[in-house]
Every structure is written in C-alpha cells, then in structure tokens.
Amino acid sequence: MTTNHTTTPPATALIPMPAPAARIATTAGAAVALAGTFLAWTWTDQFPGNLTVTGYPGGLQVLTLISAALTLVLTLSGYGIRGLRWLTPGGTNSPVRLLALGTFGTTAYAIGAITYDLGGVVNLEPGAWVSGIGSLIAVIAAHGLPTDQPLHDTGTTTTGWQRFRNGLTAPPARRAAPLPAWAEILTIAVAFGIGLYIFAYGVDTDYTELFIGFLITAAFAFTALNRAGLISRLTALTTKxxxxxxxxxxxxxxxxxxxxxxxxxxxxxxxxxxxxxxxxxxxxxxxxxxxxxxxxxxxxxxxxxxxxxxxxxxxxxxxxxxxxxxxxxxxxxxxxxxxxxxxxxxxxxxxxxxxxxxxxxxxxxxxxxxxxxxxxxxxxxxxxxxxxxxxxxxxxxxxxxxxxxxxxxxxxxxxxxxxxxxxxxxxxxxxxxxxxxxxxxxxxxxxxxxxxxxxxxxxxxxxxxxxxxxxxxxxxxxxxxxxxxxNYTVTPEQYQFAGSVPPNSAFLLAAVILGGMGTLSGPLVGAALLYLIPAKLQFMQDYQLFLFGVALILLMRLRPEGLVADRRKQLEFHETDQLDVPEPRKSDDVDAGIAKAGA
Structure with missing residues (x-):
C-alpha cells in the first residue's frame, strides 16, 4: 500500500502582481480614500448629510473614512508591526480584500446616490472622485496580494522590513501570549462598548442613504474581521x-x-x-x-x-x-x-x-x-x-x-x-x-x-x-x-403566520435560523437585524417575505450554521477532515480484471 503525500499549493494572487508592490498600492489607495473624506463631495446641501464641508466628514463620508481606516490597519498588520498582529490571527490578505471591497462599495454607493438624487455627475466635487479613485486602487491592489496560507512558527526572528522585502503574505505566526485576566476583561468591555456604539449608530441613522451605506460597511467589516480571526479570538474570551x-x-x-x-x-x-x-x-x-x-x-x-x-x-x-x-x-x-x-x-x-x-x-x-x-x-x-x-x-x-x-x-x-x-x-x-x-x-x-x-x-x-x-x-x-x-392595543392581525409587519411566526423562525439555532446570542442578533432593517427601510415593507427568503437562501449557501453558531453546528456543516483514499495498486487492477473475465 502506497502513501499519498499532499503538498500545500503555492500562494497565488487573483491579479498577478508582486506582493510588496500590491501591499504598497493597497496602503496608498486606502490612504487616498481616507484623505478624500476630508474634502467636499458635493456643492449643495440638498443631499442629506451635508457633504459640502471641507475638513469635517459627515454622513456617508464617515462610513468611507471608517472602512478605509480599517483597511489601512489590517494592511499594516501584514508588515509585522508589533501590536497589530493580535487583530489578525487568521491571516491578513483576505480580510484586506474584503475591507477594500467594502470601502469601494460604500464610496461607489455614495457617488451613485448623489448622482441619482441631484441629477448627474456634475454635482460631484473633487473629494468624491479622490475617495472613489483611491478605493478603486485599493481594491485592485488588494486582489494582487497572495492568498492566505496556513501560518506556522518558523522558529526564526525576522524584522518587519525583512519580511516586506521577502514579499511574505504575513509575518511568521507565533502562538499569541495569553493576556492577563484584567486585560481580557477590559477587552470584553471594550468590545461590547464598540458593539453598543455601532448598534446605536445604525438605529440613529436619519435617512435611507445613510442606513444603506451603514449596512454595506458593517457587512464587509464584520466578514473581514471574522475572516481575520478576531471574532473567534473574542469569542474565546467571552466563553472563558x-x-x-x-x-x-x-x-x-x-x-x-x-x-x-x-x-x-x-x-x-x-x-x-x-x-x-x-x-x-x-x-x-x-x-x-x-x-x-x-x-x-x-x-x-x-x-x-x-x-x-x-x-x-x-x-x-x-x-x-x-x-x-x-x-x-x-x-x-x-x-x-x-x-x-x-x-x-x-x-x-x-x-x-x-x-x-x-x-x-x-x-x-x-x-x-x-x-x-x-x-x-x-x-x-x-x-x-x-x-x-x-x-x-x-x-x-x-x-x-x-x-x-x-x-x-x-x-x-x-x-x-x-x-x-x-x-x-x-x-x-x-x-x-x-x-x-x-x-x-x-x-x-x-x-x-x-x-x-x-x-x-x-x-x-x-x-x-x-x-x-x-x-x-x-x-x-x-x-x-x-x-x-x-402597543396600547392587541388585535388578531398582529399574530399571523406571515405578514408585512412583525411579529409573525415566519419572522420569529427566520430570526432563529438566521442568528443560529441552539445558541444564546443567535436569536437576539437575528431578531435585531430582521426588525431593524425593515424598520429603517420603509420601502422594503412590501417585499419583506421575499427578502427573508433571499436572506435564508444566501445563509444556507454561505453560512448554514447561522451568524452565531455553536461548535456542534460548525463541525456538522463544515467538516472537511476526510480520510484519503489510497491509490489502487497495479496488482489489484490485474486481479480485478481476471475476476471479471472469469465471471
């Protein structure tokens, strides 16, 4: 019986580009996109958020600024800067690509909304073009970064500049030193403080354009941080x-x-x-x-x-x-x-x-x-x-x-x-x-x-x-x-199986499945998302059931265990450790042929 030896495929980029050049271009593009948020994006305050002020971002500019800043931070963590590597235990390149896409998506949506509401691209000021071009450069360059590879401890010590010159996708991984108990508790408190701020910001959005931009930014940022391994690290602390x-x-x-x-x-x-x-x-x-x-x-x-x-x-x-x-x-x-x-x-x-x-x-x-x-x-x-x-x-x-x-x-x-x-x-x-x-x-x-x-x-x-x-x-x-x-009142129409206004059984079941069945925080997250989004986007009321179905289809395809999943569900839906099937020997093929001929 022969033994199969598998080799790890080399790290390849979606767009052929030297890794150091791709990282420099990504950093520069994100910095340009961030700088553009401090310039005026339109000349009139008729577009909500007053994007006419120079030096003070507002409305959708703030979302582009946050997304570009996160892109910069995760890109710099790839250089091996001490203190930033704690944010990316699972790798840096795929999270950077997601954040770059989020920055470009938010900026492009803002440019499109300004053009549609005000009647043409002539209403755009230089700041919008600067952020748009910068985010586009960051997206293209981020796709030139090599794919993340499983990290391992090499046992050697290299500087960030040496790793940059060698074009490594990420610094050599080392097992993170455990934090003191007080630091872990402080991290949990800060995480919930940030979560409160994000949720309050989403609830407090005054107009539809800002809330849609918030959804784009939050979706890409959460996915990127989850891909980077930061969410898993925080989950380990909260479980502890x-x-x-x-x-x-x-x-x-x-x-x-x-x-x-x-x-x-x-x-x-x-x-x-x-x-x-x-x-x-x-x-x-x-x-x-x-x-x-x-x-x-x-x-x-x-x-x-x-x-x-x-x-x-x-x-x-x-x-x-x-x-x-x-x-x-x-x-x-x-x-x-x-x-x-x-x-x-x-x-x-x-x-x-x-x-x-x-x-x-x-x-x-x-x-x-x-x-x-x-x-x-x-x-x-x-x-x-x-x-x-x-x-x-x-x-x-x-x-x-x-x-x-x-x-x-x-x-x-x-x-x-x-x-x-x-x-x-x-x-x-x-x-x-x-x-x-x-x-x-x-x-x-x-x-x-x-x-x-x-x-x-x-x-x-x-x-x-x-x-x-x-x-x-x-x-x-x-x-x-x-x-x-x-509600001051109760009526029979409030308690249907399906309807345009929650509560209804379809809404509650979707909240459980979307959030994660069998978990404590899953239904809370699912219910918050499924109620908040239709409440802020009134034009979606007539299409609520259709959008529920689309969301569930995407969830079953991309994350069948739900947004918040327990260990059992993750192993059930993402089990990939299959035993290798040995290659048949030539003698086995000959014996099988003889047996078939005799039959």
Whole structure:
C-alpha cells in the first residue's frame, strides 16, 4: 500500500502582481480614500448629510473614512508591526480584500446616490472622485496580494522590513501570549462598548442613504474581521469569562436608551427586545429540542390578550385591573396552559406533520379571537377591533407613560418600556442558559439529533418535548404581557403566520435560523437585524417575505450554521477532515480484471 503525500499549493494572487508592490498600492489607495473624506463631495446641501464641508466628514463620508481606516490597519498588520498582529490571527490578505471591497462599495454607493438624487455627475466635487479613485486602487491592489496560507512558527526572528522585502503574505505566526485576566476583561468591555456604539449608530441613522451605506460597511467589516480571526479570538474570551460577558452585555443594553434622542428610535429598541425574547423562547423549541413550530406567535398573542383583559382597559370584557405582577403571571400562565393543551395531543407527531399541526393552531387562534365578538361567539375579545386603550403601567410610583430625567438624560415612554423589557429579557436569557446547560437541555439536544436513539437510551422523549413546548410558550407569554402595554392595543392581525409587519411566526423562525439555532446570542442578533432593517427601510415593507427568503437562501449557501453558531453546528456543516483514499495498486487492477473475465 502506497502513501499519498499532499503538498500545500503555492500562494497565488487573483491579479498577478508582486506582493510588496500590491501591499504598497493597497496602503496608498486606502490612504487616498481616507484623505478624500476630508474634502467636499458635493456643492449643495440638498443631499442629506451635508457633504459640502471641507475638513469635517459627515454622513456617508464617515462610513468611507471608517472602512478605509480599517483597511489601512489590517494592511499594516501584514508588515509585522508589533501590536497589530493580535487583530489578525487568521491571516491578513483576505480580510484586506474584503475591507477594500467594502470601502469601494460604500464610496461607489455614495457617488451613485448623489448622482441619482441631484441629477448627474456634475454635482460631484473633487473629494468624491479622490475617495472613489483611491478605493478603486485599493481594491485592485488588494486582489494582487497572495492568498492566505496556513501560518506556522518558523522558529526564526525576522524584522518587519525583512519580511516586506521577502514579499511574505504575513509575518511568521507565533502562538499569541495569553493576556492577563484584567486585560481580557477590559477587552470584553471594550468590545461590547464598540458593539453598543455601532448598534446605536445604525438605529440613529436619519435617512435611507445613510442606513444603506451603514449596512454595506458593517457587512464587509464584520466578514473581514471574522475572516481575520478576531471574532473567534473574542469569542474565546467571552466563553472563558461568561459571567463577565453577560454583565457587560447587560450594561451595554442598559446604556442604549441614553444614546437615543428620539422617541421612535427608543421604540425600535423596545420592539427588538420583545421579538428577541420571543425568538429566544422559540429557540428552546426549535434550536434545542428540534421541534418545528410554525404557529409560535399564537403563544405571544395568548399572553398579550390575557394581560390586556386584566389591564383595566375600558374595552375589556372582564372589567378588572390586576397589578402588573399578577398580569404577568396571568399571561404566562395562560400561555403555559395553551402550550400543554396543544402540545399533549400533537407532540407524538414528528417533522413535517408536527409543523403542519402547529401552523394550524396559529391560524385557529387568530380566527378564534377574531370571532369572539358577541356575534359569532361570546363577547370576549371585541373581534377584529381587539382590545384598545390599554393603560400605561405604574410601577413603584413610576408612570411609564411620562418622561423622567435621570442623570441629565430624559427617558420617554418608549425608553421606560425598553428598560422594563430588558428585565424580562435578562430573565429569559437566564432561563435559557440554565436549561440548556442542564441534564434536560442535553436530553433535548439528544432528541433533536436522533429521537429514536435518545428513546433507546432511556430518555422519555414525549415528556421532555412537552416540557420544551410548555417552556417556550411561557416565555412567549411573558413578552406578550409587555407588548400589549407598549402597543396600547392587541388585535388578531398582529399574530399571523406571515405578514408585512412583525411579529409573525415566519419572522420569529427566520430570526432563529438566521442568528443560529441552539445558541444564546443567535436569536437576539437575528431578531435585531430582521426588525431593524425593515424598520429603517420603509420601502422594503412590501417585499419583506421575499427578502427573508433571499436572506435564508444566501445563509444556507454561505453560512448554514447561522451568524452565531455553536461548535456542534460548525463541525456538522463544515467538516472537511476526510480520510484519503489510497491509490489502487497495479496488482489489484490485474486481479480485478481476471475476476471479471472469469465471471
């Protein structure tokens, strides 16, 4: 038997160009693009963002400046500059190409938007041409860099100038020295601070052009930093310090309403928390237990209607007013009961059959509350009119409908409900984390992977699936109690399988799949993206379902494990360590031929 020896292919560039020249040209192009942001891009302030000022970037210029600066930093890390190599443990060249593309994409979009809105390229000032040409040079030169190769420790010491003269793609890799504990904690805090700033900037964008440019820049920057290995390095730190990470995330979330000056932007944050919490509850059912639930939004509706009926609304058929804590228990308890009643007879089904039944339950709930109007059924939910005039909460003497001054900041109604919903989100996160790491959580994962094998090992699959269904329904009911007060009203149209306005079951399921099934932060990220993008781009409302489908198709092709994936999913979808098949010997071929002839 012979042994196959494989050799690593040489590093090649997409565009033939000496590596040192390509790196110099990339650096120069990014610097020129950055310098152009300090010049005027147009002569009139009719284009939003006022790009007429020289020496002070604004609007889309800021995004080009940030992207060009990141391109410069990662390009300089390829020279072996001490302190920058920590940012690129996975290589420098492919991240530089992505960032150069992002810089060019943002700049080209800005130039196109100015030309379209103002009516021709004559409205462009020299600054736009400088940044456009510089970013184009950076893109072309970055594609002349060799492809990243697996790095290894050579055991030799070379200077950055020697590596530059040799044309190496990156400095010889050395195992990064572990950071002190205080430095790791500081890194986590800084990372969440940057994340808060980026999210607040995206929510606070005032016009469509700026938000689209923000999406282009953020998408390319995140992909580049992930390709560079920085995201993996930060993930390792957050995994090591889980409690510190959760605390930093909570502090960053608490600071968000203090960064927003407009009530509508704080309302976006409150709705994102509501839907993210519901998506996290659905993640228990879909991500951990592997039960495809297409009618999950009905449990959100059950909690919202139950809380609305006991909220003291003048349109409530019951006519009672519970304290908020009692209303929360009522909504969560009603969702729990419905979860058990629906799950008990249906969870003996599997796969597509279970999905069809849960889809039917969601539609039955919507039709039922629509018919409880006193004509088709008992007068309980006011039919299609729903239950309006739900009063604002008053907890501990704080009226959530009024503005409050805290430390020089004014928090409006939406900010008040945002902070209240943040408490519920923290509770749901704690429940999800504890249950996922428990014996029950491991049993859910076993059922998800192979229910037959799990049953053979002594796991009571039906009981545990019913428990997951009930827990997910309860978490959705908790969020529904707050949603009813945030929206002032609950109507049947709010709880459909699919619609142009969330929440709906398709939106929640897409958030779980997009973010990453079975993870803690995945549904939070997915819900934030899927709610924020349509909320900022109003023209996308009519095409929301189409765009959801396109996003899921691209995700399945490029990153099937989701934006935030656990180790199990990464190994499942990206396993490449296959055994080499030995080449057949000539004697084997002869023996096979003789056997075939004899047959």
């Amino acid at each position: 310090h889980r409690n510190i990470t959760l605390t930093a995330a909570l502090v960053a979330a608490v600071c968000f309403p203090f960064t927003q000056q407009k009530e509508e932007y704080a309302l976006i944050g409150a709705n994102i928390l509501i839907f993210a919490t519901v998506a996290l509850g659905l993640n228990v059912v879909v991500g951990l237990a592997g039960l495809l639930d297409l009618g999950y939004v009905a449990f959100l509706g059950v909690g919202a209607y139950a809380a609305a009926l006991v909220s003291g609304s003048t349109m409530s058929a019951i006519g009672v007013e519970f304290p908020f804590w009692a209303a929360v228990l009522t909504g969560a308890g009603a969702s729990l009961v419905f979860g058990v009643l629906i799950g008990a007879p249906t969870l003996r089904l599997r796969g597509d059959y279970l999905a069809i039944v849960t889809l039917g339950f969601g539609e039955i709930f919507r039709l039922t509350v629509n018919n409880l109007n006193g004509n088709s059924g008992p007068d309980l939910t006011n039919g299609s009119q729903g239950i309006p005039s739900i009063p604002d909460l008053n907890l501990f003497g704080i009226d959530f409908g009024l503005k409050h001054d805290i430390g020089g900041f004014t928090l409006g109604r939406s900010a008040n409900y945002y902070l209240l919903m943040l408490v519920f989100t923290a509770v749901v996160v704690l429940v999800f984390r504890r249950s996922g790491e428990s014996r029950i959580g491991r049993a859910w994962v076993a059922i998800r992977e192979d229910e037959t094998a799990a049953t053979a090992m002594g796991i009571n699959a039906f009981r545990l699936k019913l428990l997951a269904f009930a827990l997910g329904a309860t978490l959705a009911g908790l969020a529904g109690t707050v949603q009813s007060h945030v």
